[in-house]
Amino acid sequence: MPDPLRVVIAEDHYLVREGTRRLLEDTGDVQVLAAVGTAGELLDAVARLRPDVVIADIRMPPGHHTEGITAAHAIRAAHPGIGVVMLSQHANEHYAFDLFRRGTDGLAYLLKERIGELDELLRALREVAAGRSVVDPRIVEVLMGSHARTADAPLAALTRRELDVLRHMAQGKTNRSIAESLTLSESTIEKHVNSTFAKLGLAEEPQLHRRVSAVLAYLRHAPAPGPEGPAASGGV
Structure with a gap:
């Protein structure tokens, strides 16, 4: 014990x-x-x-x-x-x-x-x-609902699935834990995470710094759920 x-x-x-x-x-x-x-x-x-x-x-x-x-x-x-x-x-x-x-x-x-x-x-x-x-x-x-998405918002380019992954990341979950929560493979989650880093302009930063920066971007600019735009177009 x-x-x-x-x-x-x-x-x-x-x-x-x-x-x-x-x-x-x-x-x-x-x-x-x-x-x-x-x-x-x-x-x-x-x-x-x-x-x-x-x-x-x-x-x-x-x-x-x-x-x-x-x-x-x-x-x-x-x-x-x-x-x-x-x-x-x-x-x-x-x-x-x-x-x-x-x-x-x-x-x-x-x-x-x-x-x-x-x-x-x-x-x-x-x-x-x-x-x-x-x-x-x-x-x-609350953070998601408090920020209306605009055309040039940092998260506007993310797909719905990438936003799902980032939301779980903001709760402190590892890639493995996110995979279990979303019923996806860990390799699929890793692809979504890397794509998110690239879209947020974090591709060249160290892994830990990218994760922190991505979470902070999410907390500041999380979009309200909506049916239009790139955030609604993505799947697995």
């Missing part, structure tokens, strides 16, 4: 903080090293305890703005091996852009309602601990 994930929780609401601690510890898969109420206390706990993963609310004292995101960037810069799962009550595209503006590795953005879905929360913890990323499906849907 693998060692429990070592976690620090940052949440200013006492009942939510302690409830999350209890739920995670009861799984046997997580050891909660500390549970704190402010961004400052979070940074101090991380420096002292060096957890595997941090779970933090986006809005925390003193200002209740985006202190959690600021702390997440500081943690990832100082301790790139520590993953961060950000929680929010709202699917907010501005939060997503702010969180992922420096890259997606080791970061997750989930809605707070996922706390009650332990399998999903544990999956997110494991993914960011391994340096991957996770975006709540509801947040992805």
